[in-house]
Amino acid sequence: MAERSAGGGVQSVERVFELLELITDAGGSATLSELSATAGLPLPTIHRLLRTLVKLGYARQLPTRRYVLGPRLIRLGEGAGKQLGALATPVLRKLADEVGETANMAVLDSDQVLYIAQAPSRHSMRTFTEVGRRAHSHATGVGKAILAQLTDEQVRGIVARTGLPAATPASIPSIEGLLADLAIIRERGYAIDEQEQELGVRCFAAAVPDAPTPTAISVSGPVSRVDEAFGERAVPMLQAAAREISGDLALQHA
Structure with missing residues (x-):
């Protein structure tokens, strides 16, 4: 027994x-x-x-x-990711409507970020990240928001395994620079991707509190629209959406 x-x-x-x-x-x-x-x-x-x-x-x-x-964990992980993405999608849609730009959700998976949900912007010129796509965490808004939830030791371990490949000339080139950026993110409560993943695209991201695995959501778009004024207006909505998703997750496990 x-x-x-x-x-x-x-x-x-x-x-x-x-x-x-x-x-x-x-x-x-x-x-x-x-x-x-x-x-x-x-x-x-x-x-x-x-x-x-x-x-x-x-x-x-x-x-x-x-x-x-x-390998059998892959199917379980994919199923769990789909369920998490499905739960968050209504909140992402509302967020995308409020700010007028694309909203994404990602989790940390095998040292990279995995995009599990998206609500596209209604603009004809918009950012597009395919659900299921993986990216290096240091060069994305959601990735940095996720890394900021970890200890510096854990971040160093991830970088030791993956390196810091540059997606654009603006990507963070060193572990010291990354850790300094993560310290700022922890203090202010959100991350900014300053064309580090794709030239011409800026992204604001926030962690989802108390998620079962390190998780973050973001809003992103062309730098011509996603500027400092956009950030001042959108970040509080982004953080509110992250808290709403956190609350929905808590209800699922109650």
Whole structure:
């Protein structure tokens, strides 16, 4: 019979999900000893749980004996992303109507941002980011709003794994510059993409508080329309929309 945890759950299930999250936090790859040290569990227990995850396809063991996330998690992640995007879409549509520009939502996935929902602007000249597209976090408004939710150590880990490829000449070129920008974002409560992902496009982004995974929403458009005056008007609406999505998520889990 399965062991019960102090909170009334099933302890083995809790441990399995803890292992998956630890592998994710380690950048998607970890050794048995690293997981044992971080989780504070005996090696035989960790090995038994990982063996089950590998058998089911939710983890893989590389020839180097490191464990990585398995392919069966992709389908679960895609399904969860669609549900999260579907929940947020009405709020994004309202936001896009209010500010007159395209609204997007993205989550952190495998060290990159993954766009999961969008409400397009009604302008004929508008920005367009395909749902399902991935981008480097340091060069996007949603990405920087997401990174600002992490510790500097976690950000350094992501950059060590992905680098800082320049999407445009305006992209942030160094980890020191990125960390300085993230400190400003944390203080003022929103991020700005100053043509760092695409020349001629400016983006304002804000984190979704208390989301189950680091999440952010944004409004973006041509720099001719999305200027400082636009930001002063749109940022409070953007932040209100992020809080509304956070509230909707809380209701889903109540």
